[in-house]
Every structure is written in C-alpha cells, then in structure tokens.
Amino acid sequence: MSQSLLFGISALFALMPATLVGFRANGGRDALFWATLAVALAGPLAWFVVQMSGAWQTGLSPALWATITASIIIYAGTAGLTDQAWRLAPLVGGYLILIGVVALVWQHAPETAQRVSAPGIWTTVHIVVSVSTYGLVTIAAVSALAAFLQERALKTKQPTRLTRILPSVTDCERLLVKLLVIGEGVLALGLASGIAVNIGSSHTAISLDHKTILTIATFVVIGGLLLAHFRTGVRGRIVTRFVLLAYLLLTLGYPGVKFVTDVLL
Template sequence: MALQPHFPVHTSLWTLAPAIAAMLAYLLAAFSVQRFGHARTSLYTAWGLHLLSLAAGLFSPPPHFGFAPALSITAWLMLTMYLIEQQLYPRMRAASILASMGAVAVLLALVFPGTSLTSEQSVWLPLHLALGVASYGLFAAAVVHAGLMTRAERRIRSASEDGPGVPLLTLERIMFRCVNAGFVLLTATLLVGWLFSEALYGHPWRLDHKTIFSLLAWTVFAVLLLGRARFGWRGRHATHMVYAGAIMLLLGYAGSRFVMEVLLERGV
C-alpha cells in the first residue's frame, strides 16, 4: 500500500510558513555544524520556528494530533534540553544529529498532521497527551545521552582525541536523570490511561498493542532504575536497556498510531 500524505483542508500559510522555515533553519544548523563546527544562532532560530509550527498545528481550528505531531514535539523537547545543557556544558556535541532529527520531525508533522481533536473528547485527554509526550521527550533525551556515551566509550577504546566534549560520568548522570523523570511521567500517563480509559477512548481499559508495548517499556525502565540503585548498573549495560525501552515506547505509541492513521486511515 502506498503511503498518501494527509494534508488537512485547513492547511494554510500560517501552518506551512513556520514549518518550512523551521526545516530550512534545521538544515542550515546541520550544515553549519559540519562545515564550521558550530550553529548556535541557527539552532535557536530553528527552535523558535519549530515552536511556532507546533502552535500552528495544535491550536489552529480544528486542532490536530497524531504520531507525527507527537514525534515533532518530542524532537522540540530534545532540542530544548540540549540548548539548556549547552549553557552548562558548552562543549557538548549533539547539534548536528538533533538538527537533522528536527528537520525530519517537522516534515513528518506537516505531511501527516494526525486526526482532528473535537470538543466532545474527554477533558482528561490533554493531560494524558501532555504527560505522555513529556515522558517521550525525556526518554528521547536519555537516548541521545546514551548515544553520546556509546560514542565516547568507542573513542576511548580507540584512543581518539575527538570525544563528545563532556566527561563520560557527566553524560551518564544526565542520562539517568532523564530516565528517572521520564519514568515518573510514564507511570502517571499509564495511570491516567487506566483510570480514565472509558472517558478517554470510549471503552474500558484493555491490553491492546499500544498498552502492551508501553507496559514493556515501563518494565524495562523500572528494572534499569532498580538495577542502578541496587547493583550500580552503568555503562553499556545501562545504555542498551535505555535503547530497548525507548524502542518499545516508540512502537507502543508512534507505531500503533502510524498504523491506524496512515495504513488503515482511521482516527484513534
């Protein structure tokens, strides 16, 4: 089955302009990092334009939401955390990959804006979505730091001088802080979904594809945090568990909504 872009009928200059501008700013940032080694101005510009693009998609009547807007918000949250960390650790090097991911996320949200949110939906839905997306953003940030750790370990083993710019222990500490905060928000997301399932989705709580993968991700992160507290888990063992939990979380929400919205062309 060929994938068909789902441009909504309300797509306008207000929606298109900031999205296209954000993509161009992200691409410029990625190019600047590769060519000149820095991209501070273009990254901040892309951050602001991305925020404007999100606002246009979420608040222009009728508001839309789906797997691609969720990924777009997650990418924006990752960049937000990176820009904050840059104030503390100016030598941290992740701008190129974050800029590339941001450009792809904005494009996906423009092509696949999701389904419309109606006023008849539960008042708990915004809270449920906000908690979920915030947890995804934190876990995504944990994945970025895990990736920097993996790269740093490889550079250390190969005696390379080109590292991530931040001490390995600092990266590990930030990664676990992201996992801790993300775990709290994911727990709250699952509890809201369980307690208010009928109001949110019109049916009692059930073990569907999304729920199973979300619970598996929750279990992986719970085991990781317990292992860290009891046995001092760290290094490659910890990063591999972060990768595994994040993949399950991605399959649980974005994967299921992609199938429903794009392949089956149904709202969720």
C-alpha cells in the same frame, strides 16, 4: 507551496543553527548557544501552534513535531541545570533534524485518526505527560548514544571532532540516569492519566492495545534498569543498551503506532 509545507520547511531550517553552533571548538552556554536554541524552539513551536489552531490533529506528522518541540524544551532545561548537557547539542540537533525530515515527508499523509475538537482535561493532561515522557527519554537516549561513541573512541584510541565535544562517559551516564528517574515518574503519571481517560470514556481501567502494552514494557525496562543501577551499580554498555531498548519500545508505542495507522494502513 502550501502554508503548512512552508511552516514545516521553516521549522526544519530553524533546527540547523543550534546544531552547527554545537560543533564549535570552544563552545559553551553562552549567548550564541541560547539564541540558536531559542530559534530551534521557535520554529517547531510556531508550526505546532498554527497547525493546532483550527482543530486538534492526531496524525504522524503533528506527533513528530510535538516530540521535537518537547525535546528542545527539555534539552534547554537540562542544559541550563547541568554543567555538561550543552555538549550534546550536535547529537540532539542532528537527531531532531532527522525526525523533522520524516515529519516533513509524511506531512500530507492521510490521517486515519481524523482531526477532532479540543480534547477534555484528562485527555489534555495525558497528551502533555506522554509527549513530555517521550521528550525526556529522547534526551536520555541521545546521552546513551554519546556514551557509546565516547566508549568506542576510547577503545579504538581514535577520537573524532564530535567525541571531543561530547561529555565524558561518566557525565553521559550521570545525566541519563537523572533523566530516566524523572522520565519514570512522568511515565507513571502518564499511565495514571491514561487510566483516567479510559475510565471516563469506556469505563475500563486499561485497554490492552499495542500502545499500552509497549508503554508498560517501557516502564518495566526503565524501572528495572534504575533498580539495577542503584542496587548493583550497573553501568557502561549495559545501561546504554537498556536505555536504547526503552527508547525503541516507547517509539514503537508512540509515533510507531501512528506510522502504522496513518502510513502503512
């Protein structure tokens, strides 16, 4: 078994305790919650550091592990700063495990974007901002999914063990709006840093490739949703659907492009 595969499996298993702890009936932000969250962060972070220590990798698997790492960091911060975000642990953990499985399966896929030397300052800023944006919108999308599950449970009058743990619909919507506001600001920084990178490399402000177009579309969707929310008070399923649409666009623009170039082509 290769060292890379061993680290990947270890990182995947590191995500499981936090997910299982999230299903506790009388859970909370106690020592066990934070300890398992620290383990969940340590696994993917160790994999990422080891893989990037030799040369910068731009393939699908490293991108997914970077997404997992960023999402855990953002979720930990959100859980520490808000009262109800800790209740999302089962959904956040379960979704990140799915991403980890995909990353593990495609870990040895050949990369069309080969390993390169350490990126420059603007490229580094752009990468950090882009991954942070995707992490923020990931947690917002999980909040939207939680709101959808709660609405369905209320409508059918059949709550499940999961919906009894998740935040209320109101708390989910409040949380995802906060995350989207921050995500929109960080996404704007990402677009600005991307322009700086393009100017430095090709002397053009914007490259109209698939990633750029989908990122701009995401920026417009999130901006329109926030504008509608603050002006007209739109909420409920409309908010949920638009958040998931924004996440789909961002997914197509970030790991989606890497999947096409590294796996399909």
